[in-house]
Each structure stands twice: as C-alpha cells, then as structure tokens.
Amino acid sequence: MLLLDLNTVPPRERVEAFRHALTDSLVPNDISHEEPEGGIHARMEMWRVGGLDLFATRNSGFQVRRTARHVRHHRDHPIVSVSLQPEGVHRAEVADRREFLGADDICVFHELSPRVYGWSGDAASQSIMFDTHRLGVPVDTVVRASSRLRASPLYGLVLEHLRGVWRDPGRLENDPGSEALASATTELVRALLLSAAHTEQTAEVRSTMDETLLTRITAYARAHLADRDLTPERIAAEHAVSVRRLYTLLSEAGISLEQWLITERLAKARRMLTSARHARLTIAAVSARCGFSTPSHFSRRFQAAYGMSPGEWRRQGPLALAEPHE
Template identity: 25%
Template sequence: MSPVLLTSQIPEEQRLTSWHNAVGRGLVPVTVVPHSAGPFTGRLFTDHVGALRVSTVEADAHRIRRTKTHIARSPEPLVAVGAQVTGRTVLVQAGREVTADPGDLFVYDTSRPYFLERPERFRAHVILIPRRALDLSDESLDSAIGTAFGTEQGCAAVLQPVLTTVVSAAHQYSATATGGLVNGLVDLFSTMVTERHEGLIEGDGTTRDHLVRRVREHIDQNLGDPALSPESVARAQGISVRYLHRLFEDEGVTVGRLIQRCRLERCALELAHRSRTVPTVAAIAQRWGFVNPAHFSRVFRGAYGLSPREWRSMGPEGGVTAAAAGRHAGD
C-alpha cells in the first residue's frame, strides 16, 4: 500500500485539516479531535483490494465521531472490520460500548453514527466491506455491530491473520490470488458473525423459540417455491444449516421432512376440495412446490396410502380426513 498521508511531511498548522481530508478519502468522512494541543502526528496507508477498502492507521491519541451529516456525504453502507495492533480502541455504536485491545477485532457500521476513542498512540488495520457483499441477515449483522472479538480461538483466530495479510501484502499477489484472499476474508467474517448470532440465540430460550416459530412461518409462506430447502431457510434467517438442524432436534421432525409434510398437507386439502374448476393433479403438485409429478405421486402414496387420484375420488368426507392424513405425513 502507498501512504495517503504522512503528517511528518505536512506543516504543523495544516496537519489536522490534511488528516481529516485523508481519512475522509481513504475511509469515510468523520470528525477527528486530538487529545493533545501539540502537533498531531500520524500515518495513513490505504488502497482498494477488489471491492474492499483496506487501510492501516497509526496516529496519536484522538477521538473520532461520525454523525448523520457525515453519513449523508458517504451513504454507501459499509461494514468496518478493525484489527487492533497496538494501543486501544473504544467503540461506541448501537447502544453498545466495547474496548478492543491489541490482537482483538472490532466491528462497526459506517451507515450509522459511531464514536471511536483512541486514548493513546495506536496502530490498527481497517477493512471496509460493502454491505451488499455480505450474505448476512440484518439481524445477524446487528448482533456484531459495536462489538469486539478476541482472536484466541474460533473463526476470529483464523480471520485475524487473513485480514492482516489482505491489508499489508495483498498487492504482492496476482489478481486470482487476491480474489481468493478477499473471498476467504468475507466468508470468514460472515461465519464469525453467524456464530455470534447463533450463540446469542442459544443462550436465550425465548429467542430460540421465536426463531423456531419464524422458521415455521417462513416455510408456510414459501411452500410454493420449488427452491425452498433447509439451505434457503437458514439463509433467510441468517443462521447456518448446521444450527437450523440443531434448532429442530427437539421438534420431532427434520426441516426437510417438515417442508415435505406441509406441502403434502396443502395438496391433500386441495385434492379433496370440490369446486367447479378442477385443476389437474400435476397443477396442484406444482402449485405447492413439487416439480416432478412422478415423485409427488410416490411421496403422496407413501404418506397417505393412496395415490393422489384415489384420494381425490374419495372426496372431502371419504376415508381419512386431510387433517388426520397430515399427521400420518409426519410419521
């Protein structure tokens, strides 16, 4: 990376103004207030690596404030991931306050106001990730905003050296290698955030029950989508597939089986319904997410003991009711 600003090369009376301008160009517009009335010294290195903005900041003690006015000047939603190298950073955002010590990672959102306090001279790496590049729900990301991560274990322990490499040495690699580093960093960050979100859910039984209800509602509302699957459900809820399956361990049914059971119940009800316009069996199956008619007939018979056409011929009052049949479909 090339230096954007070395204050040692700037007249003392112009340093703070130059620093403001450099930080606004390389990171985002903010207000910087030095702790000392003496000459301000700092070094800022910044560059672009793919879609990421990467920076290394080293400066005297100061405080930073980003307000709604600053945000209006640079409204693109960016998620900042900082790696504290020396000194400390006190981050205040979203009603949270956390201190990042050397070795820690800290996360903040540039589309919301925040406050950073650097109580002594410090050095930190900062990567700005476009929000659109993160395959994370707002709820998952919110759980990480204004927080710090120790890097002794877990995903943070893997992310920290990758982040440092991307910031300090990515320009030395080919475009292909750099792309791999960037994708790896974004994936690791997303996994780290997801793990935190899932850990918070796990520790709160009320939240866990609410999430299970939300998953069931999502399934009910999207039964007609052939792409509905445990993977798509997990993605919509901002959790991993592994954690989704763990949530349903006590529900007596897997998520995949729940989707199939709900689809079969809707098909059974519609097949039994008498109306002036009679859709084909294939049309009903397709309406509720079954793409292959032969597969639909096979799983329907396996659940209800009758083919879809036999079920339809019995009518709404014949044989087993649709409600009772729905219970058999979950067996």
C-alpha cells in the same frame, strides 16, 4: 499507496490534512485530536486486494464520532469495516455499548450505525472495507454481532486469517490469487458475523456454515501448516464433521488433502527462504516451521517440486522462481 504522511505537512495544516484524508478515504465524521508536544502526526496507507480496500493508519491520539447526521450522507454502497488494533488500546462505542480493544480483538463497524472510536497516545489500526451488498449481512445483524464476536467458534480462525492478510498487503495487490483471497475473506467475515449474531443455530447460520465449510477448512489448515500433527482426523474434529465428510467435500472441490498440504507447505517454505525476516533461520528451522517431519524429507520434496535444493533456491532468490515440475 501512501495516502498521508503528516511529517511532510506544515504543523498548522496538519489537522485539516488529517481530516481531509480520513473523510475522503472513508466517510464523513466529526474528528477531534489530542495535542502531543511534537504536534499531531499520522501515516495513512491504502491497498486494493481483489476488490477489497485495506486501510492502515498509525497516528497520535484522536476520536472519530459518526452521528445520525453523518449516516444520512453515506455513500451509494455503504461499507462494513473490520479492523485489527496492532498497537495501543482503542475505545469504541456503538448502540450505547462501550468497550476497549487490543491486539487480540476484532473491531466491526457498519457505516449505517452511529459510533465513537479512537485512542489516546500513539496507536495503529488496520481495516478491511467490505461492500455491504457483497457481504450480504443486514445492519442490525452486524451491530448485534459486533458485541459478541468472541462467542463465535469461528473467532480465532478469522482473527488469524485477518492477521495473515495484513502481513504483506502490498505483495497481495498484484497476486494472481487476490480475487480468490478477497472472496474467501468475505465469506469468513460473513460467517463470523452470522455466527456471533445468533446464539441459536438458525437456518441462516446453518446455511452459511455449510457454504463456508471448505473456506474455513483451508483457512484453518493454512494457519496450522507448522503442526506436524495436522491430520485429517484433527481437521475434521475441529470443524465438527466426519473424516469421510471431509474427504468428500475436498474431493468435490478437486482437492487431494495430502498433496494440497505438501504444496502449501512447500510454498510457505519457498517464501520464507527468500524473506529478509527469516534470513537467519537455517534450512532445518524453515523445514520445521513448515511442518515437515525431517529436513531430508523437506529437501527431497522441495527438489522434486522446484528442480533445485532449498539452499540453491535461497542463494538464487525469487528471480529463480519456476513452475513446479510435473
């Protein structure tokens, strides 16, 4: 949903329109703007995916200051924002700690902590809002973790997961799996925060790591579907468990690892074959990017699952979607 496009607003009204959109969609803040030659500009959008609000903005330079006064006027259910910076260099200050954030950084703010945030020149931000009650992480833990996220072994996994969520949020809004995706995303962020906040393996961290193990394993596997060497041994080693423990965990969840990987790879290939972004890729290239050993193996599997060849699916497009054959 488009919240604001300042190109449609008279120049003299843009500052107030920006302030109104940001305050209404998020929380009260003090906002100051740079004044570029063409005037301030911004485009803000929001999506609702399985109970999570996703907010994206691309705008000219600005700074948001959230003070203790603002904190006292928080909403009934405060939020934790987890943001990516796809464009520009962002500045953040929390608890007297200042840092610069780029494309490979995750930025975390708790609504109940004062902060300063912004950038100079044109840049963009993508934020997911987590209800603090649903996330279940105390404010002091969030603040402590926010400066130490990269110390967590989960950092890279969560970063790739968040990037995946942001590839096409509009498509995710009405997807039947949106609730499960929201739950998995919440679990991964909670695990990252607790892991980063505690240098030692406390009982709370160990419990959270155990509870989120299945979610972390499936998220890791989805992020590496293109790797032909995505073996049970590699997956188990990446998560510090034995292969036997891996298979036991998956079996308890009703998952056959080999079949699950084939299903995920086929689903990825099916999306790629009808995506404008991948329209110039050959079927062999799609096969390779989805982790199949050979194009012929990919074609056989695709035909068995969907009742048509990859080429037929590409020609007929998404309206040809059918349930996999038993």
